[in-house]
Each structure stands twice: as structure tokens, then as C-alpha cells.
Amino acid sequence: MKFGVVRFPGSCDDIDALHAAARVGEAVLLWHADRDLQDVDAVIIPGGFSYGDYLRVGAIARFAPVMEEVAEFARAGGLVLGICNGFQVLCEAGLLPGALLPNTSLRFVFRQIQVEVLDAETPFTCACTPGARLSIPVKHTTGRYHSSKPVRVLLRYAPGENPNGSQDDIAGVCNDAGNVFGLMPHPEHAVDVLTGSIDGLRIFESMRAYVGDRVVV
Amino acid sequence: MRARVLVRPKEGILDPQGQAVERALPALGFTGVSGVRVGRLIELEVEDPEQLPAMCERLLANPLIEDWEIES
Numbered sequence: 001m002k003f004g005v006v007r008f009p010g011s012c013d014d015i016d017a018l019h020a021a022a023r024v025g026e027a028v029l030l031w032h033a034d035r036d037l038q039d040v041d042a043v044i045i046p047g048g049f050s051y052g053d054y055l056r057v058g059a060i061a062r063f064a065p066v067m068e069e070v071a072e073f074a075r076a077g078g079l080v081l082g083i084c085n086g087f088q089v090l091c092e093a094g095l096l097p098g099a100l101l102p103n104t105s106l107r108f109v110f111r112q113i114q115v116e117v118l119d120a121e122t123p124f125t126c127a128c129t130p131g132a133r134l135s136i137p138v139k140h141t142t143g144r145y146h147s148s149k150p151v152r153v154l155l156r157y158a159p160g161e162n163p164n165g166s167q168d169d170i171a172g173v174c175n176d177a178g179n180v181f182g183l184m185p186h187p188e189h190a191v192d193v194l195t196g197s198i199d200g201l202r203i204f205e206s207m208r209a210y211v212g213d214r215v216v217v
Numbered sequence: 218m219r220a221r222v223l224v225r226p227k228e229g230i231l232d233p234q235g236q237a238v239e240r241a242l243p244a245l246g247f248t249g250v251s252g253v254r255v256g257r258l259i260e261l262e263v264e265d266p267e268q269l270p271a272m273c274e275r276l277l278a279n280p281l282i283e284d285w286e287i288e289s
Contacts (some may be wrong), residue, residue: 028244059276092279101230102233
């Protein structure tokens with residue numbers, strides 16, 4: 001399986017995303033100004049501060065040339081994973097419902113938290129058991145999820161763990177088709193015992209399992 | 218033409234910045250202040266002001282969470 005990780009000016013978690021993806025497959029970097037997705041099976045929009053987060057988080061990045069291709073790829077059923085700033089970009093691009101608002105504390109939060117897997121029937125969670133808890137770090141200032149419409153929630157902050165005031169403790173949502181997933185926690189920072197948890201690997205393993213199955217079929 | 222676009226959090230959306238400002242004012246002796254909302258002001262020089270609503274909907278504001286208003 002081949003992952004592509006997008007790098008915008010201001011991305012900062014692209015290297016960790018490449019590293020995490022490389023643990024389960026091949027991983028290549030996709031430049032924001034390019035339109036070539038290099039035949040990847042899945043695209044990862046990493047964390048960071050794309051285009052300086054000017055105007056609103058994710059607002060400018062959605063107009064990057066690579067994002068037009070990513071939108072087309074998503075419409076065709078390709079897997080797209082947005083982490084933190086990537087989640088914000090996917091919401092601004094309309095590929096995911098809702099929006100991310102400043103944390104109610106107005107503070108940057110950076111800590112290891114527990115999230116619960118609500119839906120394990122998706123390409124991003126199929127290697128998890130429903131209800132499983134994952135220990136994954138969060139680090140953001142704008143992570144308060146809001147949607148006025150019902151959404152498909154894959155990950156929820158465990159009781160008492162909500163770090164940002166997110167509606168219904170939502171940590172990650174997918175689109176109706178189930179092929180685009182965004183989350184505020186950073187699974188790519190939880191793939192090695194050195195940093196305290198390897199639970200983040202479940203997300204990447206799920207994607208590999210899903211793509212592997214599809215190839216076999 | 219010079220235009221001003223005011224963007225503010227939609228009604229019903231929690232605005233912690235507005236709340237923080239509201240809490241700070243009494244500390245300076247300003248009483249009787251409520252309903253503080255913090256938004257942003259965007260000033261633009263535009264040739265065709267009729268394009269402004271589309272600019273607001275597509276970039277200057279996020280209509281899911283923000284209201285916008287054009288002053289010209």
C-alpha cells in the first residue's frame with residue numbers, strides 16, 4: 001500500500017506522518033503546488049499551520065493545487081486522512097462536515113489523552129475493536145468541533161478527557177461515504193514505544209487492511 | 218471601491234474570546250457590559266462590489282460558524 005503525505009508551507013507533522021505510514025506501507029511526500037498524487041492508495045493531510053493558518057485555520061490551504069486533486073480523489077472513493085490541521089483543512093474544503101473553533105480554554109493543549117472508537121466498520125478503524133480506547137496525544141488551539149447537522153463520529157474523547165470543548169466529545173468524524181476521515185488527536189505521534197504509546201498505529205493498520213482487502217477482491 | 222467586511226461568530230456559537238473580554242471589563246471598572254462577541258474586520262479595495270457576497274461565502278467567512286456583513 002502506498003500513502004501520500006501532503007506538505008504545505010507551514011506543515012510540521014508531515015515527517016512523523018511519513019514515518020508512521022512507512023511502518024505499514026510505502027510513503028511518499030506530495031508537494032502542495034503539484035497536482036500529481038503519484039498513484040497513492042491514500043492521502044494524509046498532516047498537522048501544522050498550513051499557509052500560516054491566515055484568516056482561519058485551513059482556509060487558505062484548501063485552495064492549494066494539490067487539494068483540487070485530493071478532492072477529486074476523495075470523490076472517486078480514495079482514502080483521505082486529515083490529522084489536526086489536516087482535519088481543519090478537510091472541513092474548510094467541504095470534504096468533511098462541520099468546522100473547528102478555538103478551544104473553549106483559549107489555550108494550546110498538549111497532552112496524552114484517551115479516545116474511544118465508536119465505529120469500527122470504516123477503512124480507518126477496521127483494525128480496532130468497537131469501544132476500544134486508544135492513547136494518543138493532542139496538541140492544538142483550534143480543536144472545538146462544531147456541526148449543526150448529525151455527523152458520523154468515529155472517535156470520541158473518553159469521559160472527562162475532552163480537551164477543547166468539542167461538541168458531544170467528538171474527536172474524529174468521517175464523511176457519509178466513509179472514505180474521508182478527520183481527527184484532532186495525532187495517531188502519527190503514537191507509533192513507537194519510545195513516545196509512550198503505539199495505539200496510533202491502529203489507524204494506519206486499518207487503512208492498510210482495508211486497501212489490502214480491496215486489492216484481493 | 219473601498220469595502221469593509223465584518224465577520225463575527227454565528228449566534229449560538231460559543232465565543233470564548235468575547236467571554237474573556239466581557240469578564241475583563243468589570244475589572245477595569247466598566248460595568249453593565251454584556252453580550253460581547255469578538256469578530257474580525259476585513260478591508261478591501263474592490264472593482265466589482267457585487268462579487269463581495271460570493272467572496273464572503275467562499276473565503277472571507279466560514280458560513281457554518283460565522284455571519285458576515287458588508288459595509289461600503
